Amino acid sequence: MTRNSPDPQPLLEMENVSVNFPVKGPYPFSKKRWIQAVTDVSLEVSEGETFGIVGESGCGKTTLANAMIGMVRPTAGTVRFQGVDLYALKPKAFKEARREMQMIFQNPFSSLNPRFSVYEIIREPLYIRGQASETVMKGEVRELLKLVGLDEDDMYRYPSDFSGGQRQRIAIARSIILNPRLLVCDEPVSALDVSVHAQILNLLMDIQKSRHLTYVFVSHNLAVVKNICQNMVVMYLGTIMESGSSDAIFANPLHPYTKALLSAVLDIDVTKPRDRILLEGDTPSPIDPPAGCRFWQRCPSAMKGCRTVPAELVEVEPDHQVACHLISGFSAQQVADGLHEPVSPKSGG
Amino acid sequence: MADTGLGVRNLKVVFPCPGGVIRAVEGIDLDIHRGECATLVGESGCGKSVSALAIMRLLNTPPAVCRVDKLWLDDLDLTHLPDRQMRRIRGKHMAMIFQDAMTALNPVMTVGKQIDEIYLRHSQLSRREARQRTIEALELVGIPEARSRANSYPHQLSGGMRQRVLIAMAFACVPKLIIADEPTTALDVTIQAQVLDVLKNMQLVHRVSALLITHDLSVVANMADTVYVMYAGKIVERAAMQELFLEPLHPYTHGLLASVPRISDERQPFVQIPGAVPHPMRKPAGCYFHPRCPRSNDLCRQRMPRLEGPDDGRAVRCWHPLRQPHEVRS
Numbered sequence: 001m002t003r004n005s006p007d008p009q010p011l012l013e014m015e016n017v018s019v020n021f022p023v024k025g026p027y028p029f030s031k032k033r034w035i036q037a038v039t040d041v042s043l044e045v046s047e048g049e050t051f052g053i054v055g056e057s058g059c060g061k062t063t064l065a066n067a068m069i070g071m072v073r074p075t076a077g078t079v080r081f082q083g084v085d086l087y088a089l090k091p092k093a094f095k096e097a098r099r100e101m102q103m104i105f106q107n108p109f110s111s112l113n114p115r116f117s118v119y120e121i122i123r124e125p126l127y128i129r130g131q132a133s134e135t136v137m138k139g140e141v142r143e144l145l146k147l148v149g150l151d152e153d154d155m156y157r158y159p160s161d162f163s164g165g166q167r168q169r170i171a172i173a174r175s176i177i178l179n180p181r182l183l184v185c186d187e188p189v190s191a192l193d194v195s196v197h198a199q200i201l202n203l204l205m206d207i208q209k210s211r212h213l214t215y216v217f218v219s220h221n222l223a224v225v226k227n228i229c230q231n232m233v234v235m236y237l238g239t240i241m242e243s244g245s246s247d248a249i250f251a252n253p254l255h256p257y258t259k260a261l262l263s264a265v266l267d268i269d270v271t272k273p274r275d276r277i278l279l280e281g282d283t284p285s286p287i288d289p290p291a292g293c294r295f296w297q298r299c300p301s302a303m304k305g306c307r308t309v310p311a312e313l314v315e316v317e318p319d320h321q322v323a324c325h326l327i328s329g330f331s332a333q334q335v336a337d338g339l340h341e342p343v344s345p346k347s348g349g
Numbered sequence: 350m351a352d353t354g355l356g357v358r359n360l361k362v363v364f365p366c367p368g369g370v371i372r373a374v375e376g377i378d379l380d381i382h383r384g385e386c387a388t389l390v391g392e393s394g395c396g397k398s399v400s401a402l403a404i405m406r407l408l409n410t411p412p413a414v415c416r417v418d419k420l421w422l423d424d425l426d427l428t429h430l431p432d433r434q435m436r437r438i439r440g441k442h443m444a445m446i447f448q449d450a451m452t453a454l455n456p457v458m459t460v461g462k463q464i465d466e467i468y469l470r471h472s473q474l475s476r477r478e479a480r481q482r483t484i485e486a487l488e489l490v491g492i493p494e495a496r497s498r499a500n501s502y503p504h505q506l507s508g509g510m511r512q513r514v515l516i517a518m519a520f521a522c523v524p525k526l527i528i529a530d531e532p533t534t535a536l537d538v539t540i541q542a543q544v545l546d547v548l549k550n551m552q553l554v555h556r557v558s559a560l561l562i563t564h565d566l567s568v569v570a571n572m573a574d575t576v577y578v579m580y581a582g583k584i585v586e587r588a589a590m591q592e593l594f595l596e597p598l599h600p601y602t603h604g605l606l607a608s609v610p611r612i613s614d615e616r617q618p619f620v621q622i623p624g625a626v627p628h629p630m631r632k633p634a635g636c637y638f639h640p641r642c643p644r645s646n647d648l649c650r651q652r653m654p655r656l657e658g659p660d661d662g663r664a665v666r667c668w669h670p671l672r673q674p675h676e677v678r679s
Contacts, residue, residue: 056538056540057537165625166625194392194564194609195605196622202619202621205618223611260539264538276542278543282540283507
């Protein structure tokens with residue numbers, strides 16, 4: 001299959017994926033409890049796009065990203081990569097498939113082995129795959145170093161000789177040496193200095209263009225996501241609150257959480273002060289999350305029904321889905337039961 | 350200088366190391382008026398936290414070596430104050446809020462007890478009165494059910510709550526100066542907005558001078574009255590907040606502001622500053638920013654410019670600023 005052939009099916013598909021982690025109970029033999037890190041998430045990433053996953057810490061962004069590339073086996077649901085169910089593959093084929101997906105981690109200070117030279121770090125994936133001679137690997141590494149804006153002579157230096165931005169460049173070189181099709185970037189700039197954010201983001205975008213990569217971009221920085229992603233999902237407590245094309249979502253955010261998130265992002269525009277929606281309280285624990293809408297406890301416009309009836313994702317316009325009762329409304333029976341009456345977010349929490 | 354809250358003149362901090370000397374802070378001047386919020390902005394390693402610790406006299410000497418020509422807080426001259434007296438001032442007249450509340454709080458003491466300590470140490474209160482004040486302090490920063498929360502240990506609280514506890518602690522004795530070192534960096538955006546709100550309110554209500562240290566320009570835009578931009582141990586620009594954001598004078602400030610992605614932007618490549626912050630032991634000759642600066646020439650490579658501008662207004666340390674500070678209306 002050639003890289004540029006039009007592909008009718010999405011590169012990556014997740015269907016009703018849930019990931020739960022067991023937690024120890026307070027006493028031995030007490031009932032096992034589960035952290036519901038990701039609950040019933042479905043999404044599609046198409047070839048060549050940048051797909052954003054946005055949310056606060058603990059909302060399951062990273063777990064979702066890990067489930068995508070075969071690092072965490074989902075408790076339920078399927079992940080299809082190039083149309084093949086990833087977790088149904090035999091170990092050998094699974095390994096093959098995983099070569100097509102790579103990851104860039106948040107913190108380049110901990111993701112690079114301090115005892116490996118830059119050459120050893122970057123060639124490691126090739127080395128593990130085998131089939132490449134030392135000369136070939138050297139050539140590849142040399143080329144990649146040039147691509148990510150480092151010097152050829154840097155090959156024999158160690159990570160401690162480099163600044164955060166340069167280390168992230170090394171991590172990027174390592175992640176693309178096997179020519180993957182999908183690159184998952186898990187907060188690739190949030191551990192770096194502000195003045196190098198732009199450098200790394202631009203580098204990622206250039207590489208995407210020259211190598212026809214598909215990116216899944218995990219971030220809490222909405223401004224960055226808006227600028228580089230075509231499609232995105234907004235997550236809260238393991239579920240998708242709003243999804244669609246980023247243009248549609250930023251032009252017309254519908255979910256109260258998306259609105260609050262957008263208004264909480266402090267802008268550096270000092271000329272026009274904006275209305276801020278301040279959310280009350282903290283993100284609840286993903287152990288035994290609230291029934292119904294996960295956001296209702298902090299939602300400024302929560303209704304009685306939000307406490308018990310889970311909100312489904314509904315399409316409001318092409319390429320824009322929202323999971324909120326304010327948008328989808330309640331059925332006539334539910335309205336008759338008074339489920340649409342407003343509830344103050346503080347009471348009954 | 351009558352209404353000046355904090356004044357610092359020529360503060361220097363160096364760390365002698367085996368391979369040379371790290372000049373972390375190279376002579377900075379700060380003036381924070383009463384009730385004003387000043388921010389010190391810079392990237393990691395530019396010396397902003399070290400400056401704060403030096404002002405609080407919290408640096409271990411040795412290894413650090415601190416020198417300051419003059420340091421005062423209202424009518425208190427702190428320049429040559431012995432450590433013993435300094436201890437009486439810290440917590441009562443000046444207090445600090447640290448970045449990571451989990452490490453700043455004692456994990457084996459309830460938060461209530463930790464705040465009680467401040468009252469017991471600095472004012473003649475009984476334990477019962479101290480606890481009453483503690484609960485009031487916790488209520489002021491918006492902690493629900495403060496009475497029972499006071500009996501919680503730090504790990505039982507969420508990150509935002511912990512940061513509120515630190516703010517309550519810092520404001521416990523209504524100090525003259527609060528230094529907040531990256532108070533919201535460890536928090537999520539929605540919680541960050543809450544905590545900054547609390548901090549701003551407390552500062553305004555008590556008319557406390559504040560020095561806020563951050564690398565996040567959006568925090569500056571929402572909190573500051575005046576801004577000091579630091580680069581590699583030196584202040585490169587000083588301005589009132591609005592002026593700085595509307596018209597940066599130093600190429601570094603200009604680059605930083607341009608490189609921050611904004612929600613209102615159209616999709617396009619990000620503006621970037623080339624290169625990286627110099628290693629503190631290998632700072633370049635001349636202006637420290639010249640290797641990354643688009644406007645640099647021979648003069649910049651040879652000589653460090655001075656921080657120039659009117660005493661109490663805009664100032665910029667650059668041979669070729671975007672505009673001269675006195676040309677800018679103030």
